[in-house]
Amino acid sequence: MQVPILKQGQYLIASIQGALGDQDLVQLRDALAEKVGRLRARGVIVDVTVLDVMDSFASRTLRDLAHMTRLRGAETVIVGIQPEVAFAMVQLGLTLEGVDTALDLEEGLAFLDKKMKRSRSRG
Template sequence: MAVPILKQGDVLIASMQEALTDRALIELRDRLSDQVGRFRARSVIVDVTALDVLDSFATRTIRGIAYTAKLRGARTVVVGIQPEVAFAMVELGLTFEGVETALDLEEGLALVRGGPAKGGRDGAR
């Protein structure tokens, strides 16, 4: 299933509704990279709220999405990491180093729009 990418102003929002195959993750990376340029997006939000697991490939690919978007001039924020997912990522040594995270979509939008987020986080900490 293809992940829908919504455009809201200069922000692209990709909301993962289920665990994706490796192929679907690569397709999402490629589509987002293309759409950042096509729509002159300044920000990308990757919403993982619905996911109850992030394996090493998914983590690396999402980090790759953020780095690719940055090279194309867009800021990326990953939102909605569930507590269990965060615990598992820590236990497995998986990180979003250098990638900003936010509690939820609302906080992520506030963060990319320069508004007062309640605690935008940088994965490098």
């Protein structure tokens, strides 16, 4: 299942629509790393609200995605991790270290806005 990626202002929003296989996740990671450059995005939001399982592979791929886009100059925030998914992740030892997360899409957008403002005022 392909993940649609929308551009909104300087952000890219990828909303996962259903269960993803490993290849789908890898494809999403690579597509976002490429689109950040082509569409000159400064921020990326990956909405995982519908994911009912986040296992080690999914966690690792999302973490790689966040680090890859950061190296390309865009900040990524993962939004919508469900409470029982978060519980299972912690039990597995998957903490998404070094990756920004937010409650939902709205909070994710607010988070990126704040980050952009900060980097502009520093700039």
